[in-house]
Amino acid sequence: MRRMDKVSLAHKLSLFHDHWHPRIVGELNGQHVKLVKFQGEFVWHHHEHEDELFLVVEGRFRMEFRDRDVWLERGEFLIVPRGVEHRPVADEEVSVLLFEPASTVNTGNEAGPLTRSTLERI
């Protein structure tokens, strides 16, 4: 990723195939743009200090909250404010763009086997 190259979401998504493992595809103003593929159920967690944006690039998934679910389709986004417990669940593979502070760890307060604390730039 060179400074001021344009980024094709489809191209970047073709470079990896594993789930729940975000890659960094852009950085600006202390924030990261990431791409990730979800399939199955993630862990319940929240982020103490970070609001998190999820934009569906391809496919669909649901964001579970403690009191309701929100289904997200391609071309839709959702902002999960800091402190709010959530769990993404995807019955089939979905590709998602994330926009969040560079400090954000994928599993938030719930460190465990799905935690990815160092992310690669692709």
Place this chain on the structure above:
Amino acid sequence: MRRMDKVSLAHKLSLFHDHWHPRIVGELNGQHVKLVKFQGEFVWHHHEHEDELFLVVEGRFRMEFRDRDVWLERGEFLIVPRGVEHRPVADEEVSVLLFEPASTVNTGNEAGPLTRSTLERI
């Protein structure tokens, strides 16, 4: 826009038709998510303190820099670092998602007739 409602880009884009007039469709971590339609030539400008992300939702446009042009198609984004002069040009209408600090003014250092200093949330 209620807290934690999902946002459909296509729906928000159906709500306005003018050019070079961004609307705020999301806010997180001191950053704004905006939608804007471009057609024609904007003004040369830069942002002193803000990096700016342009993601094409529909259509195509070119970002002119002083030393080159970058064509952006649907599903591609470009980050313009602070301090870098740029000018978006769209031969036909294009719909673009912006991610940038809440402090960002569309015309940067070049206040003029295209400046939109107060943006509405839709």
